[in-house]
Amino acid sequence: MGMERRGEGLRPGRTLMSTKPTYTLHYWPGIPGRGEYVRLAFEAAGEPYTDDMDVKTLGKLVMSPDVVGHPPHFAPPVLEFPAPASAKRAKTQAGQSVSGGGTQSVFISQTPAILAYLGPKLGLVGDVEGEEEAVREVRRAQVNQLVLTALDLSNEAHDVHHPVATSQYYEDQKDEAIRRAEDFRKNRIPKFFQHFEQVLSSNPAKSHRLVGSSTTTADLVLFQVLDGIQFAFPRRWAALEKSGKYPMLFEMKNSVAGEEKLKAYLASNRRQEYGMGLFRHYEELDADE
Template sequence: MPYELYYWDGIQGRGEFVRLALEDAGADYIDVVRENGGVAAMLAILKSKTEPLVPFAPPFLKDGDFILSHVANILLYLGPKLDLSPTSEKLRHFANGLQLTIADFVTEIHDTHHPIGVSLYYEDQREAAKARAKDFLENRLPKFFGYFERVLAQNPKGPHTMVCGTHTYVDLSIFQLIEGLQYAFPLAMTGYEADYPLLAALHRRIKMRPRIARYLESDRRQPFNEEGIFRHYPELDRLVR
């Protein structure tokens, strides 16, 4: 039975971190909301008055009758099944901690364009967004990137993967972060390879994985746009180096 991924159609968003794992593993899955009747199916679960495992929000995954939500939790569950996790229990917790750091970073990236609230349009919070994006690019992005670069450098199995000596879902998520930030903040990301050579090498390695390369060329990969997490608003971007 294929996995069922439930996430909004039309954006990569948080669902993309799950899609990349499913695609990299060549897993059998349905992107439910991109099929006919998919939105209704998703809302039926979200609004259910009886489902015990009701999720707060997309993305969520169905594996048979089992439902689970949150990117890091879904990847924790799928990782061993897709051969995208470290094998030891302890390193699985380390991978999960890294994925949660990525989740925090994603929230901060999102909030550069929505610092006041998700209920309001970007245009109604643009001035606050400029202040938040400035702080993000000057302080937060270097802090997160510096940390991820150190994790690579300090990996006893070598600086090519984030956890252990083999490829995991964390590496795929780092790739997506860099892709998204290059779309949203092309000025700020100019020349990032010089400061973060290990991250840049990881990004290149993932992009060349055969299934990922095919996925990126397919129409299953939706383009970045100004509805998702990573939005390109030129007024929020700036050279920081």
């Protein structure tokens, strides 16, 4: 593939072909974290994206309406893309491009909002050709619902190691974490697993996917939450797999990981290792039951 260079050999009026991807994902470096839910959507769809993990840029993006325009953002991940071209109104609310280029950018934060925006554009909401808009709207709402439930499980997995305050060290809330971890392992994980097993088994498409027969953002988020729980609670994970109670859930995880593009991504060095982020492994928080 030839490399296009800006401003070289262009006839006046010709559209500038740029190699710069449309979307930039801004997220903390060093952990998959919540940024991974967005990253997986780009990877599964084969959509090029700029993966910005620059801490200085992130500092500028959060709580800074002077940089990002209106509305400002509470926390990463933040998605950046060019403001709709002919949209005066959007332009007044757009911010400065921080991913390079002179155009004005729009910024969206909150993982489920980013995924609900990107899903239809990346072909990750199960659209079927020729169907009417009302049907699509309902399916998008259902995919959104399942994304949100999977992210609730993600949040609870995080709160296990930070039950008192996210701003304090784990070591200073370890006793509370041990209590919360027991409830998470015994009650919460099985409740969520049972729900998603039911979603998979009641899907008329019998597809190892949550909705319809193609991969949606809900599958990608659930895959990542399950993968994170497997990392953080390996003993509990193994016991639940062995129990045989959630066969479709475990199959679904393997099936998503086996998709060609995702398989390549997961084996690449773009896939970051878990560490001290959303999903953490502490020996004392894990157990068979």
